[in-house]
Amino acid sequence: MEIFSNLADGFAVALTFQHLMLAFLGCFLGTLMGALPGLGPANGVAILIPIAFTLGLGPVASLILLTSVYYGAMYGGRISSILLNIPGDEPAMMTCLDGHPMALQGKAGEALALSGIASFIGSFFATWGLVLIAPLLVKVALLFGPAEYFALFTMAFATLGGVTASNQGKSAFAAALGLGISMIGSDSQTGSERFTFGHIHLYDGIDFLIAIVGLFAISEVLIFIEHHKGGAAAKSSAKIGRLMPDFGVLKKSIGTMTRSTIIGFLAGVLPGAGASLGSFLSYSVEKNTVDREGKTFGKGDPRGVIAPECGNNAAAGGALVPMLALGVPGSGTTAVLLAVLLQLNITPGPLLFRNNPDIVWGLIAALFIANFMLLALNLPMVGLFTRVLLIPTRILMPVVAMISFVGIYGLTGSTFDVMMMVGFGFGGWLLRKLGVPLVPVILGILLGNEMEVNLRRALQISDGDWSILVGSPLAIGIWAIAVTGFVLPIFFGKKVKKNMSADHSEEKMDEVMKGGD
Amino acid sequence: MSDRIFGLFGLALAAFYFWATSIIPDSFMIDVVGPRAFPYIVGTVLTICSLYILLRPDAEPDWPNLMNFIEIIFATAVMFLYAWGLSRAGFVIATVFATAYLTWRLGSKPLGALITAVATSAGIYVVFHLILGLSLAKGPLGF
Known part of the structure; x- marks a missing residue:
């Protein structure tokens, strides 16, 4: 089996002392960031990218650190969901529904333990899914020419909002804004100066990290200032109770875990779904399967904790498939992980699997290792993370802002860039207020150049004939998905969103949704 | 509108x-x-x-009232000033001021804000500069 020898090589790369320490650090920080409301996987990874880079970590080391943060945040989100009924990040929203009632019944420890195990199962099998499916997708991707890639990028934008997108006009505006920003600087093909207006700082274009950290981290700080949310998330140290999971319950939930993992993984792989939808789908399917009359779900049913946690962690693994194999991220957080790869000068896609198998398989091995570490961190040490919820945000958010500044200044050493980051932060705040999603902006800045290069290559091949963009069945198929993905939410978006928020108040839902995936 | x-x-x-x-x-x-x-x-x-x-405009977003809007503008301005002052005053001093302002506006008492700010600034300096070796902005005093 080729896969197993590849995986063995991967473990050889990942199992060094430095890499293990980085994975541990990443898992720890990730769980922390996931647990804290206001800091999700996307901002967490975004703040750490410039720091990992300025520390001079190699590609494999940086990737291990940052993907551990990503996986860790997926675990951590559930802690505040269960204890406080406040989702630590968007995918953990569904965990509130049964997790918090369990905590109210004095079974917080059991809920935390069960959800920790569910998270492990979800991401463990999703990582296996990644191992098995990514190489297959790579084989398909080898058939792609520039025209197909151009269509694929368009599809990524069209489907990014997913079925819950509230206003496609604003999503498309955000994408165009990002693409427009990415055009600034010297044209990669002909060297013409574009949109620089003779400003020397702009010749190289705008570094996407400045935009990401500004839009995610700084705008979050501004939101906190606006609402004067300076208090701690938790009032007093919550009673956790018995931490051991009930093995009888676990045994009974095998079916739940299997279904939720599969659904979550598929939601992650498919464009425009992501972890939030993964956890939502898993929860509602489970509710319809085992509790048709609605007797126990929503009132502290352990299966209602297991399903969304399996689902969102499986989706997190699944979302890595299109990101690594095609270079097209399907969610905000994977967009940030794509930024990591681009910053390291690694172009994801089929060539990555062929030319740098050590990076791909080292990363996958690291994911397995991180998963076991997270299980260990999250069962006995969960009490430590619940203490973190006692830190008031008036201390925490300024620290987050300052670390963002340190990262960007360390990376570029330029006052102009740091000011630009603040500008992006304010702009991000304004856009969030207006209901314009920020993830398409980021994706536009990240993919803009690559998209244009593929368009120009395609037209170079056809000698200026634009019909090459729909010149193959594969391309037509991708365009069809793109159009469907863009149009469907206009008709069904409101209904799905209504169902999702049936058990939640609308405002809370909106507030969380704005934070990105 | x-x-x-x-x-x-x-x-x-x-x-x-x-x-x-x-x-x-x-x-x-x-x-x-x-x-x-x-x-x-x-x-x-x-x-x-x-x-x-x-x-086809959406429903009116939930804008902050004037006071809170001024609050946002000031916070942004302070961060701009911070960026400008980084290379002039040096990381440690600039960070104390910026953090103290943000912490104060998020609800700390002035003295508490100042103590938090000094601790944050020193903490970041020790962890990122002295331990991890990141280059931070140097001021006239050398830190």
């Missing part, structure tokens, strides 16, 4: 983008598409979306 203003702003932005695209100079290297085609496409999408937002 907000969305209508936003749509108008989007149209102005798109118009500016078209103009800025039209003055992109040609270079001695030429390809079939040229450096202007893709920006024109982006500008077109911007225009269409802005028109859509202008004509």
Whole structure:
């Protein structure tokens, strides 16, 4: 089996002392960031990218650190969901529904333990899914020419909002804004100066990290200032109770875990779904399967904790498939992980699997290792993370802002860039207020150049004939998905969103949704 | 109303983008598409979306009241000043001021804010500069 020898090589790369320490650090920080409301996987990874880079970590080391943060945040989100009924990040929203009632019944420890195990199962099998499916997708991707890639990028934008997108006009505006920003600087093909207006700082274009950290981290700080949310998330140290999971319950939930993992993984792989939808789908399917009359779900049913946690962690693994194999991220957080790869000068896609198998398989091995570490961190040490919820945000958010500044200044050493980051932060705040999603902006800045290069290559091949963009069945198929993905939410978006928020108040839902995936 | 203003702003932005695209100079290297085609496409999408937002506005967003809006403006201004002051005052001093302001505005008492700020600044300096070796802005005092 080729896969197993590849995986063995991967473990050889990942199992060094430095890499293990980085994975541990990443898992720890990730769980922390996931647990804290206001800091999700996307901002967490975004703040750490410039720091990992300025520390001079190699590609494999940086990737291990940052993907551990990503996986860790997926675990951590559930802690505040269960204890406080406040989702630590968007995918953990569904965990509130049964997790918090369990905590109210004095079974917080059991809920935390069960959800920790569910998270492990979800991401463990999703990582296996990644191992098995990514190489297959790579084989398909080898058939792609520039025209197909151009269509694929368009599809990524069209489907990014997913079925819950509230206003496609604003999503498309955000994408165009990002693409427009990415055009600034010297044209990669002909060297013409574009949109620089003779400003020397702009010749190289705008570094996407400045935009990401500004839009995610700084705008979050501004939101906190606006609402004067300076208090701690938790009032007093919550009673956790018995931490051991009930093995009888676990045994009974095998079916739940299997279904939720599969659904979550598929939601992650498919464009425009992501972890939030993964956890939502898993929860509602489970509710319809085992509790048709609605007797126990929503009132502290352990299966209602297991399903969304399996689902969102499986989706997190699944979302890595299109990101690594095609270079097209399907969610905000994977967009940030794509930024990591681009910053390291690694172009994801089929060539990555062929030319740098050590990076791909080292990363996958690291994911397995991180998963076991997270299980260990999250069962006995969960009490430590619940203490973190006692830190008031008036201390925490300024620290987050300052670390963002340190990262960007360390990376570029330029006052102009740091000011630009603040500008992006304010702009991000304004856009969030207006209901314009920020993830398409980021994706536009990240993919803009690559998209244009593929368009120009395609037209170079056809000698200026634009019909090459729909010149193959594969391309037509991708365009069809793109159009469907863009149009469907206009008709069904409101209904799905209504169902999702049936058990939640609308405002809370909106507030969380704005934070990105 | 907000969305209508936003749509108008989007149209102005798109118009500016078209103009800025039209003055992109040609270079001695030429390809079939040229450096202007893709920006024109982006500008077109911007225009269409802005028109859509202008004509079909969403419900009014939940704007902060005037005081809170001023609060946001001040916080942004302080962060701008911080960026400007980093290379002049040095990391440690600039960070104390910026953190103290943010912590104070998030609800700490002035003295508490100052103590938090000094601790944050020193903590970041020790962890990121002394332990991890990141280069931070140096001021006239050397830190």
